[in-house]
């Protein structure tokens with residue numbers, strides 16, 4: 001049910017921006033979702049369709065772009081993209097330290113709203 005809460009908050013952002021811009025209808029919404037987020041694209045669209053019923057965002061097409069997960073090395077401070085799902089251990093691309101932490105890749109945000 002995670003998608004439902006996330007989609008609800010995204011819809012509020014979309015509606016606020018659309019109203020502020022004097023839009024009469026939202027045609028599409030571009031979302032940026034971190035690669036390691038557990039959000040499923042299909043469910044986001046499905047919940048959006050459900051939640052936006054009766055609003056100016058009804059029928060809007062959701063376009064999802066995935067942003068890569070970024071890690072930061074605790075030893076040298078280097079930031080680098082890596083996929084935590086396919087590797088057992090994330091090592092720094094520069095100094096090979098194992099002291100790395102995920103700094104982004106779970107975020108989700110509204111990147112673009114197309115209105116008429």
Ligand SMILES: [Zn+2]
Nearest residue numbers: 073076092095
């Ligand atoms: Zn390093």
